[in-house]
Amino acid sequence: MFEIRWHGRGGQGSFTGAKLLGVAASIYDEKFAQAFPSFGPERRGAPVLGFNRISNEKITDRSELTKCDYIVFLDDTLFDESVLSDLKNEDALILINTQRVFSHKNIRGIDATKIALEILGIPISNTVMLGYLARYAKEAVRYQACMDAIRASMKPSIAEKNIEAFKCAYEQGGL
Amino acid sequence: MFEIRWHGRGGQGSFTGAKLLGVAASIYDEKFAQAFPSFGPERRGAPVLGFNRISNEKITDRSELTKCDYIVFLDDTLFDESVLSDLKNEDALILINTQRVFSHKNIRGIDATKIALEILGIPISNTVMLGYLARYAKEAVRYQACMDAIRASMKPSIAEKNIEAFKCAYEQGGL
Amino acid sequence: MSRNAFLNGDEAVAYGVKRSRPNVVAAYPITPQTITVEKISSFVQNGELDCEYMHVESEHSAMACSIGASSVGARTFTATSSQGLLYMAECLPYASGARLPIVMMNANRALATPWNIYGDQMDVMFLLNSGWVQIFVEDAQEALDMTIQSFKIAEHESVMAPVMINLDGFVLTHTYEKVNIPSQEAVDQFLPTFLGAHHMMNDEMPMSMCISAGNQHNMEFKIKQHRDLLRALEIIETIDSEFESQFGRGYGGALEGYKHEDAEVILVTTGSVTGTARVVVDRLRAEGKRVGLVKLRVVRPFPVEKLMELVKNAKTIGIVDKNISFGYEGTLYTNVNSAFVQSGIKKETYNFIGGIGGRDITKDDIHEMYENLQLASAGEQIDAVTYYNVRCTL
Amino acid sequence: MSRNAFLNGDEAVAYGVKRSRPNVVAAYPITPQTITVEKISSFVQNGELDCEYMHVESEHSAMACSIGASSVGARTFTATSSQGLLYMAECLPYASGARLPIVMMNANRALATPWNIYGDQMDVMFLLNSGWVQIFVEDAQEALDMTIQSFKIAEHESVMAPVMINLDGFVLTHTYEKVNIPSQEAVDQFLPTFLGAHHMMNDEMPMSMCISAGNQHNMEFKIKQHRDLLRALEIIETIDSEFESQFGRGYGGALEGYKHEDAEVILVTTGSVTGTARVVVDRLRAEGKRVGLVKLRVVRPFPVEKLMELVKNAKTIGIVDKNISFGYEGTLYTNVNSAFVQSGIKKETYNFIGGIGGRDITKDDIHEMYENLQLASAGEQIDAVTYYNVRCTL
Amino acid sequence: MTINKSIQLNARNITSDEYFYGHKACGGCGESLALRLALKVLGEEAYLSLPAGCMAAVSFIYPNMAFKNNAIITPFASTAAVATGVAAGLKALHKDHLSVAFAGDGGTADIGIQALSGAIDRGEKFIYICTDNEAYMNTGIQKSGLTPFGASTTTTPAGKVIRGNIKPKKNMFEIVAAHGIKYAATASVGYLEDFMNKVQKAKEADGPAYIHVFSPCPTGWGHESDQTIALAKEVVDNGLWYLAEYENGRFRLNKKPDLSNDVRPYLKGQARFRHLKDEDIENIEALRGEKWAQMLAEWQ
Amino acid sequence: MTINKSIQLNARNITSDEYFYGHKACGGCGESLALRLALKVLGEEAYLSLPAGCMAAVSFIYPNMAFKNNAIITPFASTAAVATGVAAGLKALHKDHLSVAFAGDGGTADIGIQALSGAIDRGEKFIYICTDNEAYMNTGIQKSGLTPFGASTTTTPAGKVIRGNIKPKKNMFEIVAAHGIKYAATASVGYLEDFMNKVQKAKEADGPAYIHVFSPCPTGWGHESDQTIALAKEVVDNGLWYLAEYENGRFRLNKKPDLSNDVRPYLKGQARFRHLKDEDIENIEALRGEKWAQMLAEWQ
Amino acid sequence: MKNFKRVPVPTLTSLSDYPLGSSCKSFHITDQNSGWRVFMPVIHLDQCVSCYRCYLVCPEGAIHQNEDQKFEIDYDYCKGCGICANECKIKAISMVKEEK
Amino acid sequence: MKNFKRVPVPTLTSLSDYPLGSSCKSFHITDQNSGWRVFMPVIHLDQCVSCYRCYLVCPEGAIHQNEDQKFEIDYDYCKGCGICANECKIKAISMVKEEK
Numbered sequence A, B: 001m002f003e004i005r006w007h008g009r010g011g012q013g014s015f016t017g018a019k020l021l022g023v024a025a026s027i028y029d030e031k032f033a034q035a036f037p038s039f040g041p042e043r044r045g046a047p048v049l050g051f052n053r054i055s056n057e058k059i060t061d062r063s064e065l066t067k068c069d070y071i072v073f074l075d076d077t078l079f080d081e082s083v084l085s086d087l088k089n090e091d092a093l094i095l096i097n098t099q100r101v102f103s104h105k106n107i108r109g110i111d112a113t114k115i116a117l118e119i120l121g122i123p124i125s126n127t128v129m130l131g132y133l134a135r136y137a138k139e140a141v142r143y144q145a146c147m148d149a150i151r152a153s154m155k156p157s158i159a160e161k162n163i164e165a166f167k168c169a170y171e172q173g174g175l
Numbered sequence C, D: 001m002s003r004n005a006f007l008n009g010d011e012a013v014a015y016g017v018k019r020s021r022p023n024v025v026a027a028y029p030i031t032p033q034t035i036t037v038e039k040i041s042s043f044v045q046n047g048e049l050d051c052e053y054m055h056v057e058s059e060h061s062a063m064a065c066s067i068g069a070s071s072v073g074a075r076t077f078t079a080t081s082s083q084g085l086l087y088m089a090e091c092l093p094y095a096s097g098a099r100l101p102i103v104m105m106n107a108n109r110a111l112a113t114p115w116n117i118y119g120d121q122m123d124v125m126f127l128l129n130s131g132w133v134q135i136f137v138e139d140a141q142e143a144l145d146m147t148i149q150s151f152k153i154a155e156h157e158s159v160m161a162p163v164m165i166n167l168d169g170f171v172l173t174h175t176y177e178k179v180n181i182p183s184q185e186a187v188d189q190f191l192p193t194f195l196g197a198h199h200m201m202n203d204e205m206p207m208s209m210c211i212s213a214g215n216q217h218n219m220e221f222k223i224k225q226h227r228d229l230l231r232a233l234e235i236i237e238t239i240d241s242e243f244e245s246q247f248g249r250g251y252g253g254a255l256e257g258y259k260h261e262d263a264e265v266i267l268v269t270t271g272s273v274t275g276t277a278r279v280v281v282d283r284l285r286a287e288g289k290r291v292g293l294v295k296l297r298v299v300r301p302f303p304v305e306k307l308m309e310l311v312k313n314a315k316t317i318g319i320v321d322k323n324i325s326f327g328y329e330g331t332l333y334t335n336v337n338s339a340f341v342q343s344g345i346k347k348e349t350y351n352f353i354g355g356i357g358g359r360d361i362t363k364d365d366i367h368e369m370y371e372n373l374q375l376a377s378a379g380e381q382i383d384a385v386t387y388y389n390v391r392c393t394l
Numbered sequence E, F: 001m002t003i004n005k006s007i008q009l010n011a012r013n014i015t016s017d018e019y020f021y022g023h024k025a026c027g028g029c030g031e032s033l034a035l036r037l038a039l040k041v042l043g044e045e046a047y048l049s050l051p052a053g054c055m056a057a058v059s060f061i062y063p064n065m066a067f068k069n070n071a072i073i074t075p076f077a078s079t080a081a082v083a084t085g086v087a088a089g090l091k092a093l094h095k096d097h098l099s100v101a102f103a104g105d106g107g108t109a110d111i112g113i114q115a116l117s118g119a120i121d122r123g124e125k126f127i128y129i130c131t132d133n134e135a136y137m138n139t140g141i142q143k144s145g146l147t148p149f150g151a152s153t154t155t156t157p158a159g160k161v162i163r164g165n166i167k168p169k170k171n172m173f174e175i176v177a178a179h180g181i182k183y184a185a186t187a188s189v190g191y192l193e194d195f196m197n198k199v200q201k202a203k204e205a206d207g208p209a210y211i212h213v214f215s216p217c218p219t220g221w222g223h224e225s226d227q228t229i230a231l232a233k234e235v236v237d238n239g240l241w242y243l244a245e246y247e248n249g250r251f252r253l254n255k256k257p258d259l260s261n262d263v264r265p266y267l268k269g270q271a272r273f274r275h276l277k278d279e280d281i282e283n284i285e286a287l288r289g290e291k292w293a294q295m296l297a298e299w300q
Numbered sequence G, H: 001m002k003n004f005k006r007v008p009v010p011t012l013t014s015l016s017d018y019p020l021g022s023s024c025k026s027f028h029i030t031d032q033n034s035g036w037r038v039f040m041p042v043i044h045l046d047q048c049v050s051c052y053r054c055y056l057v058c059p060e061g062a063i064h065q066n067e068d069q070k071f072e073i074d075y076d077y078c079k080g081c082g083i084c085a086n087e088c089k090i091k092a093i094s095m096v097k098e099e100k
């Protein structure tokens, strides 16, 4: 069972990232997946969370998700060292969209906004971060499944660009 | 336990008769009494019922009242021989406001409307019928208690006339 | 000086309200509650009662106005029945969650459809989860007395919960009997002016009320409310005793037993049918039958322990329900049964459903209930749920 | 052809509705139900679903419009939650008394006050007496499937009752998972066009509906409704089997047991917490503990016999309630306890109250519930009612 | 400013069939007359919705059903919601019938105004007829939002301190018109041809239509049962009620009364006004004056 | 026809105290601005009632309370009922404070209109301020009775067959006025001094008062958060919204826009209108024309 | 009403005799209302000018034109309210005390 | 707001620490909203003409005049919506990217 948490702000599309991951794993792969947002009266601009569970078996667990295999930040201003304690184990990773450099062994950074701006022309970095996540979480989700998920979920006009953005992060792990 | 049923039409004051009887027995005498109307969506003009229970002991029974010691009719068009079967026993009586003559041993008639018109000037015969009832139901309610009840329940302007009407029926049993 | 008057249940409540000197009354008419609010209006229009009488446009607003008035510390009364009670349903847990000591009279009446204005208890049984103290009365005197007690219960600082006084429609609301109206001075002494409470809006420390509490906090708010309502049982008992010592009339608190101590079979009743059952108990006792009665006066908070205490010597228990939870059974039966299970006491219990839509429950019916209970006690098989006085075959 | 999609519970219901081809949908928005009605509106505005979509001004009107539409024989759907459910409370027994086969989704959510938009089951438990079939689902697939089944249950000539499908707020309504959407053809075959019924308004023989019936007749109308709802249990089972044979997914009818046959202790759950409990059962079974689970899918009509059958081998039973009847206990607990008493079966039962106002029920909580049940089985004294995950002392 | 003559329904050319019969209304009930005649205009294919109120209470008492039409009692608050639900259902099933609601003043101006407002706003065709007897009669004559100033009701009795109802009638007709409804009109059972013709116009309107018909209630008002029509005519003639229409966004008065008419004869025939003092009656006349000043100024 | 100048509140002479602070509304929320400024006029002694809706949702999240005043969240349907209950309670306790309600468009024109109508009808003093953001925002942008023609919402999405909302806005201001209310006005957060001065007039009114304030919502309308004021001004300037008052039974327009102004710039800045075709925009302009024709004809 | 026929009161011996739901056939009239009357209207056909007024104003619909074009009262449903008599311009209807 | 003080988050260890009912003291603010900002407004006091406009239009009430009559922003509560910058006629406020 892989457990993943996404951090973003209302409006940044972090939950769309979680949904794409779920679609990839459960519809375009043989896995089972859940995706759920943080529940609450959050307004635009307020920090929000998204969650995934991915497993080879049917997932029936409906309790809150606390310890994670991966924690993804779409915005580094939301990052705080205290989240390190939410990692499930030694190998668990925090993936951050940032220009900063982090030296912690469980943290990886990528300038996803830059990639998004270059490829998509807008600073929406969820598909980039999905690629970055897929690069590490190979057992959780397949490359091809992600691309299928993006293609199926987005309007054709933007799907290909997003696939490109996804690939960029997946393949190069940044620029 | 005395059980009494009043028959009238919406607007004729039959339930006021029952209430006066209840007040007499329970407030101006040492007895216990209930008075309750027939429950329902009856409109003005429709036949309605009123009920009394009078007893020397506290009355807790809340069930419907079926067999009666006295059945009082404020309007003879409402009378029907079938009610005879609702009498509790041999001594039970039906008292009717009527110009007709009834020969049945359990039926007594009085032209209450005539008395009402003469004394009160209006054809409202409930206090007359109360007097007529009190004439027979001496064990259920005292003469003086009835007069006290009328005096306490009605506006002074009409109370005395009603007492007169009551007396007329009580004392003379008709004219 | 107290005085006697020949009043029906609705009027008795109105006098209870008058003596309790509410600040605000907001109500919407519905049969068979109307007499109460008509009487209160006449007190107001005649200058006998100094309060704000609000002619509201619906029951939802009747309760909402009551919430508004109570939330600034005004003593508040309203009354409704049946469809009206359900129409204001949303506002009931609203008020109880806010801990507003509103007192409401509910004239128990059948629910549509089919429409019916007669008395049964489907309306209140629909709402047992609302967080209100639920009191059932048996006669007009108890209605008046409990109206006064209810304000004291509701406003007690450890209770601080709304109270609903249930009167069986027509058989109580419209039946006249002698009622003692206590003097204003005596009631003033028993029930002092309400001075508001800290959680209500006020000028000294402005409050935000009926706030929201997310998943971080909501459960604690709710558990606190629940805990306090459970604890209210004791206060209800105390207030009834106080009332008894001042006015000479007490009702046994949450439950009253009648010839129950040595009874082999006991019938549990609420409201007016209790009175009819008393007559039957007396008759059967005269015949030497060991039958008894427990009158459930308070259904929320549910008096588990006291109920167990009162029925402990009986072998078989019957529960009279003037309501059906469609697709299950009578709601009181469900509630009483659970009390046995959680107390770890095994008794045979039977449900007697009757009085639906104003159908009479006769003395013969009750007689039959007792007979059936005795058969069951003797080991015969009887149905768990029996419907009384259904005029045709199922 | 059926297809798979990644949907949340609300969307799954919307697809179930689309496949059921309702004639009229009337709804008012409320979190966490909104996604369902938004999705249905988009089907309509996109021309994918041909139905009258009514933008009503309140939930009372949502149900009233549904009553109007259903009373002329239109297949009718609506959806609500929490405050909305209570705001329409008056209309619920109205519709069931009229035997109108309306289907409604209820997103279970906490009740104010304090306000809270998260999931608990206080709303539906408030309304168990309403005469509606009450179904609880565990995941999005079941939500979709039961939406389709619900129309068939509701419109079955011997049932002819409204059905409420309950989805736990957020944990089901907002959680995405893979869902199979059956093909339109298959659903059309399973659920044919509704042709109305004789008691509805029609041109051939004009009918008067929602009439009144006085004390002479009301009880018979109500008993008939009650009898039919009790009998509906069997039809619910049959329809689930039919669904299973056509679509390959069945849910066990009114109740589903999980590793219950030889279980010494059993937890009874409704809705989404069942899924979490499955995980714990598997773990404990792996440790050799004889624990099991019974998922109560239908709470009205209440499946007494089947419940007794499923738990008969267990010694101790725990009932998980995501609701409190203030001043008593969890409502499911009350209901289940009564089933034991009326069946004459004595078991020890315990109530585990949790999840109020969206409070998480963790695997550890459930683990602890099982441990407590085992302690009780072993003769230790534990509390009848325990509150889980309360973040402070009582 | 004359009674609308564009369509000419009268006693002779309406159907002789009865669609409302054997009901249990009090003798001389104005509302029941309004229903009877409206149905003659609407026909037996109309589907009827009535909330709790006298008309429902006297017409659906099992096993006595007084309507020939399909008919349903609605929850008290939801007349217009049920009626538009019926309309939507009929439309979805491709049945081309009219949905018509009849509700009392309380059911319209108080507890039912939200459902009515929402229904008009949705814009689908249906007809709503408010039979105004100026109080909650079915429950025993309590004050409603349409009870006139001065009237004694059981919740506004003629008391020692407050003499009857102290609020004027709600402007129900104007409130409805402010919704931009297709057609709205006031009427009175004192002017029955006018009423029937307005029902006909409502039937033909291309969207929601509303008719507010003044309907005396002998029981609630305390007048002789044979005076119902006479009072309903007098109230129009003395200007305490008005006949008007709202169509295409414009108001029109159908009849101008003589405002110098004394209101006393009208008030005196009714027990509910018997307690009024001269100053109360002057107040009533003043209210009448204000209302007419506004109507004459704005509705020409 | 000029912005009312009888009372002159402005940024400099209102209190510098804040009574609404730290709330969780989205950045740039028009409603929250309307509340903030209204409270500066009303003062901290006013007792506030707010139904469910964005403003309640963002201001009472335990343990964060954003109002300095006494304040209560009401059931969604009963803003005006709770507010008048508060007023009655205060009156009975002889406390001389103002009861003020703030509700959204949905809470006012749909589910709350009955309670509002009843409250106005009772005639007791209170103030009701409707903050109109033209949809149910708190629950995620569903159509309300005040959603304008053409707007895409989550229940009236820009679909293939139906392009957004097909109903015009309910005439809430006129419906309220038809009740014969003491004072009513429309306003916009684009004209803040006008709004504040209307709040002041409401405060001084001798009975119920109603203010309907147009309040853009960046989240629901899909505009940049810094455009809130600009849009609220533009909508008045192009005549899609109007500033008016109703007092002593008469309507008055406060500002006459240039109706030749193109509505496109206003519509284009908002995602909810992005799908509109030329014919839809013409329809919007036609509705504007009709409305102004009526207002100019009747409200002078 | 012309040629109106009451239906018999239904026999209800088992629950299946009761209607489903809370419905009943429309125009299902088992009762009559003649018992409500204290005074009864009598049309003096010799005076009647067939103006239709009484027919129009009767809240019960109890007046109809019979086969012979004469106005006739259905006394089973007339409640004796007196409106017809009051509204008949030429006083062709009189109200007489009901006899049993 | 001038001189505004947040209150500490209440410690809630027992049910009695929770308020009675569903009430809480008004103006009980334990949180700040600065985390919502992506851009922050900066007033260029040298350009500012003290026209009060930004103070009037801020939905947060986050702009106030300080003791020196200068307009100042309470960055704990400013959400960075940009209205002030947009409404300042003389562009004395600029929006700059928030740095952590």
Ligand SMILES: Cc1ncc(C[n+]2csc(CCOP(=O)(O)OP(=O)(O)O)c2C)c(N)n1
Binding pocket: C029, C030, C031, C059, C083, C084, C087, E031, E052, E053, E054, E055, E075, E076, E077, E103, E104, E105, E106, E107, E108, E133, E134, E135, E136, E137, E138, E139, E144
């Ligand atoms: C929710 C609800 N509240 C109250 C009632 C009680 N009720 C039934 S009819 C009625 C009065 C109806 O008055 P109106 O609408 O004026 O009609 P009328 O009886 O005068 O014809 C009332 C208050 C009800 N049935 N439902």
Ligand SMILES: Cc1ncc(C[n+]2csc(CCOP(=O)(O)OP(=O)(O)O)c2C)c(N)n1
Binding pocket: D029, D030, D031, D059, D083, D084, D087, F031, F052, F053, F054, F055, F075, F076, F077, F103, F104, F105, F106, F107, F108, F133, F134, F135, F136, F137, F138, F139, F144
């Ligand atoms: C009875 C009831 N129905 C539905 C809701 C859900 N609800 C809460 S706020 C809201 C929308 C509020 O919209 P509006 O009044 O326009 O205020 P806004 O959020 O736009 O400021 C809805 C539908 C509720 N709380 N109560």
Ligand code: SF4
Binding pocket: B043, B044, E024, E025, E026, E027, E028, E029, E030, E031, E032, E054, E055, E058, E133, E137, E138, E216, E217, E218, E219, E220
């Ligand atoms: S009370 Fe009035 S409205 Fe009701 S039936 Fe009698 S006369 Fe008609």
Ligand code: SF4
Binding pocket: A043, A044, F024, F025, F026, F027, F028, F029, F030, F031, F032, F054, F055, F058, F133, F137, F138, F216, F217, F218, F219, F220
């Ligand atoms: S959604 Fe709109 S109205 Fe609600 S807080 Fe955000 S901006 Fe304000």
Ligand code: SF4
Binding pocket: G043, G047, G048, G049, G050, G051, G052, G053, G054, G055, G071, G087, G088, G089, G090, G091, G092, G093
């Ligand atoms: S009103 Fe008179 S004249 Fe006219 S038809 Fe009737 S009885 Fe004849």
Ligand code: SF4
Binding pocket: E028, G040, G041, G057, G058, G059, G060, G061, G062, G063, G073, G077, G078, G079, G080, G081, G082, G083, G084, G085
């Ligand atoms: S008396 Fe009344 S009911 Fe009888 S016929 Fe004349 S108008 Fe009709």
Ligand code: SF4
Binding pocket: H043, H044, H047, H048, H049, H050, H051, H052, H053, H054, H055, H071, H087, H088, H089, H090, H091, H092, H093
């Ligand atoms: S709006 Fe600009 S000029 Fe005016 S006070 Fe603010 S910063 Fe200064």
Ligand code: SF4
Binding pocket: F028, H040, H041, H057, H058, H059, H060, H061, H062, H063, H073, H077, H078, H079, H080, H081, H082, H083, H084, H085
């Ligand atoms: S950016 Fe917005 S919140 Fe911040 S000070 Fe300016 S107007 Fe206020």
Ligand SMILES: [Mg+2]
Binding pocket: E104, E105, E106, E131, E132, E133, E134, E135, E136, E137, E144
């Ligand atoms: Mg009326």
Ligand SMILES: [Mg+2]
Binding pocket: F104, F105, F106, F131, F132, F133, F134, F135, F136, F137, F144
């Ligand atoms: Mg809004």
